[in-house]
Structures are given as structure tokens and as C-alpha cells.
Amino acid sequence: MAIRSSSIELPDRLEPANTRDTSAYLPQNTAENENIVADDEESSYPEGGPQAWLVVLGAWCAMIPSMGLLNTLAILQAWVSENELDGLPESTVGWIFSTYAFFLYFTGAQTGPIFDAYPVRLLVIPGSIGIAASVFLFSVSREFYQYLLSFGVLGGISASLLFNPSISAVGHWFYKRRAFATGVACTAGGIGGVAFPLIILYTAPRLGFGWALRIIGFICVAAGATASCLLRKRLPPNKKAGASVDLKSLSEPRFAATALATFLIEFAVFIPYTYICSHAIHAGLDRQTAYLLNALLNAGAVPGRALPGYIADRFGAFNVMCVTALACVATILALWYTAGVNAAQVISFAPLFGFWSGAAISLTPVCIGQVCRTEDYGKRSGTAFFLASFGALVGIPIAGAILELDRDSYHGLILFAGALYLAALLAFVVARGLCAGWRVAVIF
Secondary structure, three states: HHHHHHHHHHHHHHHHHHHHHHHHHHHOOOHHOOOOOHHHHOOOOOOOOOHHHHHHHHHHHHHHHHHHOOOOHHHHHHHHHEEEEOOHHHHHHHHHHHHHHHHHHHOHHHHHHHHHHOOOHHHHHHHHHHHHHHHHHHHHHOOOHHHHHHHHHHHHHHHHHHHHHHHHHHHHOOOOOOHHHHHHHHHHHHHHHHHHHHHHEEEEEHHHHHHHHHHHHHHHHHHHHHHHHHOOOOOOOOHHHHHOOHHHHHHHHHHHHHHHHHHHHHHHHHHHHHHHHHHHHHOOHHHHHHHHHHHHHHHHHHHHHHHHEEEEEEEOHHHHHHHHHHHHHHHHHHHOOOOOOOOHHHHHHHHHHHHOHHHHHOHHHHHHHOOOOHHHHHHHHHHHHHHHHHHHHHHHHHHHHHHHOOOOOHHHHHHHHHHHHHHHHHHHHHHHHHHHHOOOOOOO
8 A cells, every 4th residue: 555655656756757657758559669678677777987977078079070060160160261261251251161060060960970871980980080181271272162161061070070970979879867977078169169269269370371271270280189099889780771861750750759859949049140240240349359249159058068068967958958949048148149249148148158059069969869779870860950950051141131131230049049049949838748647847
């Protein structure tokens, strides 16, 4: 009788959904899914130890070039549009950098399944070579098509060969602490996003923009070599996963809702990341201070990627994503939109948004991992980010077009970013409800 009483009282307390009935957020009525819970429970995840943390270090090194360059888009956009391609409109220049983000995620449709089926170095070594070549070619580019092909296409594809396997590899070694481990690895993007803008800011005036990029290129070579040595998988190859987009998985409402939420959050996050420097110049800040905002934003993103992961392991990744998305909506609409020419507001927005938006990079893969088997993690994450790539592709140019239509006023662009974040918040709430129920107290 005492046991029955305890089980009745349990729902009145905060409950971790993933320890009650994991099948609650997995698709039902298939023979494959009946074994999902057993597979995850029987698998022995190290959850730490030298080898596991060396893999996290390898993922960290892989994200220095891939995500570090992604987080440097603001200063690259501002510098190229004002110096190298000053005769082109913002919406046209924006295609260079949105293409990088597009291929970073789009190529995940193939890198995910290949990761499931083959050794991780088959992806990481070509990615390391490609990202370094991309930066070196970017440094000698002069025409729009050269920037687009060298950085947008080659850089984006190479970054995908580093980013997607890194996220998936960490998932092989951590289950209960996956959000924290992924967040630690993702801090590399913030650190790269601090270091790379500072390199450009302080070496470009002395050595030239080309040599500033070449210095970044040499850093990418060292980081890629280290990642190639340290990254490895733990689970056996799953060649049955195939090497194609798993669009059939979208028939599962829980995964489809999670993929939609990921699409919207990636659609939204790159707009402030790309236009924060240009907006600061428009608001009257001097160019050096405006370019420093890119580094300041990424300084906020470093704890913003590690800390939400630590909290998500205790209170649920979906719960944390909902909170951080709400905070981003408030920060964009209450602080950035009302900043005007107030330098203090413009500057304070950078680290605040950097912190709250960090979860968009570090926790979305964890959310995807919660609605699929670990053996299919690479394929499912590749499918979700394949869809998200289209949001990343059109987001920056659409924002640039809004800026031109608004006669260089940033109000329309900022409202657009805020509306996208609000839609992402609603999508994550729906995905959480479908996966774990609509009770606020559930940990998921």
C-alpha cells in the first residue's frame, strides 16, 4: 500500500519525463521502436573518463574553425560590404554568408548517415583540409563570385564535415550528461567568434585583410589536425541507416515538431549575429567599437552554450530551449528594437543576446537526440539540420532586403528577427507538449 501511495504522489512533484517512460516521446506501433527504450537503457555510456573527454576536446577543436567562422559573420559582412564589395547592396553581399550557414546544415543530410555507417575520420580529415583551403582562398578573393564559392560553398560544406560529426560523436559517449558535454564542445564556436574578429580588427589595418584571414587559416589547420586525431565513435557502424535524407521520419509528429522548432530557431539566430555590427555603425558607433560587438556577442555566447547544457541535464533540454527562446524574444524586442542611437543599449544587447542565444547551437542537437535512437542520431540530426539549412540560407538575404525596403532603418529587420524567435518559442512549446505532455512540472 505504501508503494501505491508513493506512485500517486509522484506526479505532483517535478518529474523527469525520460526516466518515467521514454517511449512517451518516441513513435509507437513499429517493431523497431519497441526496442528503442531497451537499446538506450542497456547501452553502457561512459558519461566521462579520459577517452570520453578527449572526444569532447576533439569536438571542441573541430568547432573552432567551423562554428568560429560562423560566429564571425557579423564582422565579415560589415568589412566586405564596406571595403571589398562596397558597390553591392546588403542583400546581395548577404548571400555569401548565408550560403556558408546553408551548406553547414544542408550537407548534414549526408554527413549524418555517413557518420552512422563509417569511421568519423572519413569526414573530419576532408573537412579540416577544406575549411583551411576556404579561408586561404577567401583571403585572395576580389569578386563576388569568388567570395561566394570560396567561403560560402567550400567553407560551408567543409564546416559541415566538422560540425555534424563532432555533435554526433559526443552523443556516443554521453547520455545523461549529453547536454552539458555538447555545450562544453560548443563553447569553441564562441571562443573562435571572439578570437577571429579580434584578429581581423587588429591585424587587418596593419597587415591587410588578406593576411588577417591567413592567420585565421593557420589556426584552422592546427585545430583541424587535432580534431582528426581525437574524434572517434564508440558504437558499431550502422550501415542500414543508409546515406539519404530520412524524410519518412517527419511522419512522426514528435520528430516533425522538433525539426520545425530547429528550423525556426536557426532561421532567427543568424539575423542578429550577422547584422549587429552594421546596426551599430548605423546607430552612430565608431567602426572599431562596432566591430568589437561581434567579439562581445561571442564572449556572452561562451557561457551561454555551456551553462544551458549543464542546466538542461537537470531540468530538460526542451524546457531550457523554451526559456532561452523567450529570453531572446524579450532581448530583441525590448532592448535592440528600442535602442535607437543609444550606444549603451546597443552595446549591452551584444553580450545579453549572445548568452541567451547560445542554446540555439548547443541544445538543438540534444533535443533531436531525445526523439530518436542513438544509432540513428547522425541521420536524424542530419535530416533536421537539412531542413534548417533553408532557413539559414534565406534569413540573411531577406533581412537585407527588408533593410533596403525600410530605407536603411533597422526597425523592420529587428521586428522580423523577433517574430521568428517568437515562432520558434511556440514551436518548441508544441514539440515539448507532444513529447512529454503539457504539464509544466515535467522535466524534458
